Amino acid sequence: MNLALPIWRSPIRNLVTLFAACILAILHQYLFYGHIPGISVPIFVLFFYGFMLMFAGDRLIPYTKFNALLSLVIVMLSFSYVLFDQFFFHLLNFFVLPILIAIHLTMWMGYQTRDWFQKGIIYDTLLHVLPRNFRHFPTAFSCVISSVSEKMADGTKKTVLKIVIGLAISAPLLVLVITLLSSADGLFEAFLGSIPNWLNQITYSEGFFRLTWVFIFTLLFFGYVTGFVKPESQKEQIMKSFSKEVDPDDTEQGSISSVNVPLQSQNERNSKNEEIETRTMLIDPVIAATVLVLINIVYIIFIVLQFSYLFGAWEGALPEGITYADYARKGFAELMLVALLNFTILMTVLLHTAESSPIVRRINHFMTYLLVLSSLIILYSAYSRLHMYEEAYGFTHIRFLVHVFMLFLAVLMIIAGLWIHNKRIPLAKCYIILGLIAYVTVNYAGMxxxxxxxxxxxxxxxxxxxxxxxxxxxxxxxxxxxxxxxxxxxxxxxxxxxxxxxxxxxxxxxxxxxxxxxxxxxxxxxxxxxxxxx
Structure with missing residues (x-):
């Protein structure tokens, strides 16, 4: 994808980008300063993407299906501020929406070319949001100064420099003189004392806050988009140029030249790095089997005891001495924590266990299947308790969200169980896509x-x-x-x-x-x- 905009080849690219960033910051403060987010959110998202495409469009990489899905998610979340009046999700999306936009832009025009399901994409996103953004704050000032200085004659530049030197010299002298005059004259001292009141009136006015808002966001927008255009610092560029140089002596001695070695793609290097990380964190399969066996024994005992009243609780078959309300309340949080712990154990064993003999591998597979089944039964127990509690005490936001989370966790468990049987299922991809779809769905569910x-x-x-x-x-x-x-x-x-x-x-x-x-x-x-x- 190539927009072929002339601004990319213009010598005043930074200056025009800074001007556009200022316009975008003015729009931002107009839409959000003193206003509750509403239709302003999708409007600003549209203009922000236009700004990024206008001034960093030369960094675009081929658009993927996941990029399209993430675009749809971003659009739907931004329009949730228009279609619904849900304070909880509006507050949550205040953080989620910028994060998704940053990830989307990093995958679409970022410096690194990682796949969207790799862990490194979060690191690349943070690099663009923080260091590569702040690194270009001085660039905003330097491009203005350079554009002004280019129009000055040599004599004018020298005059301006002399004025600056004179101001620097006169500053301490002014402090000394003002101090002496204040001590000598009470009226002058009273005049100086009234200056802070003037400053307070200027400082705390709405106009001052709006100007400060525009100034800060101008730097943020300019630094962010320029961080995509020039992601490497001058030091990194120098180090990279040195690393690309080939030593002629090494070539003559028969060493392998970089010209003769096929270049690895960034994706291959990233995948190898992840393989190295995985190898260094592998768990011994016998240890994993021991942990799974002991945990599953506890769960089997728990489930056997629960079955006497788990499915009969609706007909009053509760344990002796436990009332309806006690059963509905007691242990729900503990069961949810157990289910989360089980999911953590399951992911750790599945993703970080070393290869083993066929017997140990079959034991681990059977134990993980049993762990998934136990977790689903525990989730059902927690679900039944919550449902009974809602019938007794009513439905609330927290209980609705817990219901959704339990269903989501159960689906994750089922997918993990399928992955045990068929390793060709892309587990990370399924979880990421399912998470995005589930989050948008709960936003649009009409809680x-x-x-x-x-x-x-x-x-x-x-x-x-x-x-x-x-x-x-x-x-x-x-x-x-x-x-x-x-x-x-x-x-x-x-x-x-x-x-x-x-x-x-x-x-x-x-x-x-x-x-x-x-x-x-x-x-x-x-x-x-x-x-x-x-």
Missing amino acids: DSYIAAKNIERYHLTGALDEHFLTSLSVDAVPILIEFSDEYPQMNDHLKGLYQELAGQERAWPSFNMAEYRAQQAISEHISAQFSVK
């Missing part, structure tokens, strides 16, 4: 709507309702609450208050949120329908 519906369903079965919690849900739950208000008239007071709150908000257009707009329209129609009936 508050689901929680409202489940709590209302529980109300129909038990007659118990936490009205305070139900009315504290985001506006995503408004359609469910409007429907529920027909049988629960007390909900109309909340809907009227929410409508007044939404109507009274004076939000700028960058904070536009489709969920709030739809909720306001739906409540307005509901209130109008009530008045027409009366």
